[in-house]
Amino acid sequence: MLQQTTVKTVENKLKSFLKDFPDFNSYKNKNLSDVLNSWSGLGYYKRAENLFNSVEIINKKYNGKLPSEISQLLTLPGIGNYTANSVLAIAFNKKAFPIDVNIRRLLTRLTGRAFNDKELAKILELILKNKKSYRNFTESMMDFSSSICKKNSPLCESCTFKLFCGSAFQEFKAIRKSKPNIKKIDFFILKNKTSFCFIQKPNFQFYQNFLHLPSNLDSIFISGINLKKKTKIKKFKYSITNNRYEVQVFFAEIKKIKNKKIIWIDESKLPKIALPSLFKKILI
Numbered sequence: 001m002l003q004q005t006t007v008k009t010v011e012n013k014l015k016s017f018l019k020d021f022p023d024f025n026s027y028k029n030k031n032l033s034d035v036l037n038s039w040s041g042l043g044y045y046k047r048a049e050n051l052f053n054s055v056e057i058i059n060k061k062y063n064g065k066l067p068s069e070i071s072q073l074l075t076l077p078g079i080g081n082y083t084a085n086s087v088l089a090i091a092f093n094k095k096a097f098p099i100d101v102n103i104r105r106l107l108t109r110l111t112g113r114a115f116n117d118k119e120l121a122k123i124l125e126l127i128l129k130n131k132k133s134y135r136n137f138t139e140s141m142m143d144f145s146s147s148i149c150k151k152n153s154p155l156c157e158s159c160t161f162k163l164f165c166g167s168a169f170q171e172f173k174a175i176r177k178s179k180p181n182i183k184k185i186d187f188f189i190l191k192n193k194t195s196f197c198f199i200q201k202p203n204f205q206f207y208q209n210f211l212h213l214p215s216n217l218d219s220i221f222i223s224g225i226n227l228k229k230k231t232k233i234k235k236f237k238y239s240i241t242n243n244r245y246e247v248q249v250f251f252a253e254i255k256k257i258k259n260k261k262i263i264w265i266d267e268s269k270l271p272k273i274a275l276p277s278l279f280k281k282i283l284i
């Protein structure tokens with residue numbers, strides 16, 4: 001999430017999401033759009049969908065308790081090896097070695113060699129001699145690496161391992177990111193009296209499970225509407241995962257056309273429907 005937005009924004013949004021959905025029980029009698037509505041602003045909406053589907057399985061199959069076996073965790077939507085091992089180590093303090101980017105970097109630098117995940121897990125098992133706390137071990141390895149053995153400028157002078165580390169005092173230059181390819185996209189706020197036009201199965205499909213505002217990518221739909229009196233009302237830049245957009249927003253009053261592809265939503269209902277932050281930014 002932090003790739004898309006700031007720590008502060010994630011912190012605030014996450015707090016408010018956890019207020020709405022504090023435990024597995026709170027998902028009962030709620031549907032996916034309730035979860036998406038509360039998640040709005042955190043991005044990565046597929047994760048909200050996976051969370052919703054996982055909680056449904058946990059409530060039905062595991063009586064509302066998070067399973068603590070890796071084979072069970074791996075059957076939950078969106079949970080792969082890394083997440084399952086993190087849950088085991090951090091939530092259950094069970095023997096498990098999640099390998100994240102920080103742990104991989106630390107071990108690679110210490111040994112001066114690249115290993116696969118299985119080999120890294122073996123090394124971690126050897127390092128954790130006292131076998132006391134898998135939770136503390138995992139969290140301390142992650143934190144040590146992210147705060148001392150940093151990606152670009154490791155703090156070797158203050159590092160406990162500097163005397164035998166295979167990469168101590170080496171220079172790690174930041175890899176220059178290539179210039180993002182900025183795509184242009186126009187969205188249309190089409191209004192009839194107090195209703196707004198949304199499109200189903202749009203060609204701009206970054207947000208599954210959400211209603212979409214029509215865009216210039218919906219060329220067949222847009223070409224059938226009289227947009228002679230449209231006005232440009234906004235222009236801004238927006239990122240979705242690794243995609244950068246230059247967004248233009250046009251407004252037009254149109255006749256209430258009937259079309260299987262569209263839904264009219266009254267403005268009084270807008271605050272209640274789940275909308276990703278891009279569409280909120282366009283509409284507000």
Ligand code: SF4
Pocket residue numbers: 106109110148149150154155156157159160161162165166167168169
């Ligand atoms: S000595 Fe430097 S490169 Fe080696 S583990 Fe410590 S911080 Fe990382």
